Amino acid sequence: xxxxxxxxxxxxxxxxxxxxxxxxxxxxxxxxxxxxxxxxxxxxxxxxxxxxxxxxxxxxxxxxxxxxxxxxxxxxxxxxxxxxxxxxxxxxxxxxxxxxxxxxxxxxxxxx
Amino acid sequence: xxxxxxxxxxxxxxxxxxxxxxxxxxxxxxxxxxxxxxxxxxxxxxxxxxxxxxxxxxxxxxxxxxxxxxxxxxxxxxxxxxxxxxxxxxxxxxxxxxxxxxxxxxxxxxxxxx
Numbered sequence: 101x102x103x104x105x106x107x108x109x110x111x112x113x114x115x116x117x118x119x120x121x122x123x124x125x126x127x128x129x130x131x132x133x134x135x136x137x138x139x140x141x142x143x144x145x146x147x148x149x150x151x152x153x154x155x156x157x158x159x160x161x162x163x164x165x166x167x168x169x170x171x172x173x174x175x176x177x178x179x180x181x182x183x184x185x186x187x188x189x190x191x192x193x194x195x196x197x198x199x200x201x202x203x204x205x206x207x208x209x210x211x212x
Numbered sequence: 213x214x215x216x217x218x219x220x221x222x223x224x225x226x227x228x229x230x231x232x233x234x235x236x237x238x239x240x241x242x243x244x245x246x247x248x249x250x251x252x253x254x255x256x257x258x259x260x261x262x263x264x265x266x267x268x269x270x271x272x273x274x275x276x277x278x279x280x281x282x283x284x285x286x287x288x289x290x291x292x293x294x295x296x297x298x299x300x301x302x303x304x305x306x307x308x309x310x311x312x313x314x315x316x317x318x319x320x321x322x323x324x325x326x
Contacts, residue, residue: 136317142319143215143216143303143317143318143319143320144303144305144317145317146314146315189255191255197268198243198245198260198267198268198310198311199245199257199260199268199270199271200245200247200255200257200315201257202247202254202255202256203254204254205254205255
């Protein structure tokens, strides 16, 4: 079945550090890929998405590129801020299905 | 505008009792989704509605779980004879339609079964 594996946290960085959160997936065909973010005390929010191979999703300085050859969708940001502290979830949606399949989440803490 | 709302925000119940969790989607959103977020299993899909019908109930963990949606709006997730393993945060999401439409999530209901 479809599954998403993301790096286990927690991840702790200093402000302005470079961030990478790895995400790989298993799916048939060509799923759509997503990163969701859950800030403390808030609901899940869509951060970025990509719907086909080699697409790059970007938002708020975060980027992720859909790599079919490595079945990956790693999240990156060049310079993190304290306000980026949150839990990040990688997810996929298989074509023809409505359900999102999530990774376990990675908690990021950014210290000033 | 108003986002997805869920009630109650927290619910503590005794093992064996029934509970009802409510979701109010964003006005005009035709699709509604239920997910569960637990420490052991992460975020899992439970069921989704298009209008009042539920084409995919594959994520409901047992026949103690059921959901309905009326008037194409409010949805209720019911758990009968609750067990301790049902303790989790239950998340609701809605979207304008299916497939490419973004799912907007509510704040969740934290259920604790004692």
